[in-house]
Amino acid sequence: MEQRQLGRSGLRVSRLALGTMNWGLGTDANDAADQLVAFRDAGGTLVDTADVYQNGHSEHILGGLLGTVVPRDDIIVATKAGAHRHDGPFGTGASRGALLNALDGSLRRLRVDHIDLWQLHTWDPSVPLQETLDALDTAVNSGKVRYVGVSNHTGWQLATTATLSRTTRTALSSLQTEYSLVERTAEHEIVPAADHHGLGLLAWAPLGRGVLTGKYRTTTPADSRGAHPHLADYVDHHRTERASRIVQAVFTAAEGLGTSPMAVALAWVRDRPGVASAVLGARTSTQLTTSLASEDIVLPPTIQAALDDVSATTDTGPAPG
Structure with a gap:
């Protein structure tokens, strides 16, 4: 699998x-x-989690696999902090206390001595930004973190954070945001801001929360996230008439190329300007293997242009967090 520089960092x-x-x-x-082994065997290195995913259980599972199923040094561990974990005094937000407490918890669950990429999960307007950035600097200086980034920031939030981070010794390396054929609002402000400040873009939900696979075209499969009581709203966000037109175009392109709609949708976002990596959220190893097949797909300019056209948007609002 191709390896890319994360923005202007050395990672x-x-x-x-x-x-x-x-x-x-x-x-x-x-x-x-099974997923982690298949991913590593395909040449994948970046694994993304967060301290709030399943109340930390996601980190706990990953920690149990590092050094046992795959060597720790084969994997770039990325996690996030700052979202609500619990109601205690250090259970949420981007204060120095909350962030450093969250970092220690992530290190314990992941069973590692450092995190390769530590990301602010969201913007926290209640904490002075300098305090937040000082905490990131402390984490890096302690050796517990190698690189830092942010997630789910609007354009102005990203630009403000990236600018102020230059006053510390630890500049931002990345931004994680939702980006796909059905969610392109990041292109209006977020992508240009990331480019200006030299940040690598990590695109989450590159398959439009599953909608771009076509599985929801006529029904909701019983074993899908769209049928899960806690995830249905997450998927339904992109079940729109506009999305239906985009999905049809993706299917047409896939038929012409002799590949899957999933591979077409992934190849599109993977090769957008500024994107360092597209984050795959597969439920099963079979789904992941199908997604990884997109590595061999290069979209011809005519198909690229057709997909650009059908998915174009003039919406200037921020991408949903």
């Missing part, structure tokens, strides 16, 4: 990343192990 990551939000929910430890 190189695989252009497809393994997301673990389902680990501990629809994916048990055995399935997670």
Whole structure:
């Protein structure tokens, strides 16, 4: 698998990343192990999790696989902090206390001595930004974190954070945001801001929360996230008439190329300007293997242009967090 520079940092990551939000929910430890091995064997290196995924169980599962199922040094471990974990005094937010407490918890669950990429999960307007960035600097200086980034920031939030981070010794390396054929609002402000500040873009939900696979075209499969009581709204966000037109175009392109709609949708976002890696959130190892097949797909310019056209949007609002 192709390895790409993460923005202007020295870190190189695989252009497809393994997301673990389902680990501990629809994916048990055995399935997670199969996914991690398949991903590593395909040349994948970047594995993304968060301290709030299944109340930390996602990190716990990953920690049990590192050094046992795959060597720790084969994997770039990325996790996040700052979202609500519990109601205690250090259970949420981007204060120094909350972040450093969250970092220690992630290290314990992941069973590692450092995190390769530590990301602010969301913007916290209640904490002075300098305090937040000082905490990131402390984490790096302690040796517990190698690189830092942010997630789910709007354009102005990203630009403000990236600018101020230059006053510390630890500049941002990445931004994680939703980006797909059905969610392109990041292109209006977020992508240009990331490019200006030299940040690598990590695209989450590159398959439009599953909609771009076509599985929801006529029904909702019983074993899908769309049928799960806790995830139905997450999927329904992109079940629109506009999305239906885009899905049809993706299917047409897939038929012409002799590949899957999943591979077409992934190849499109994977090769967008500024994207360092597209984060795959597979539920099963079979789904992941199908997604990894997109590595061999290069979209011809005519198909690229057709998909650009059918998915174009003038919406200037922020991408949903």
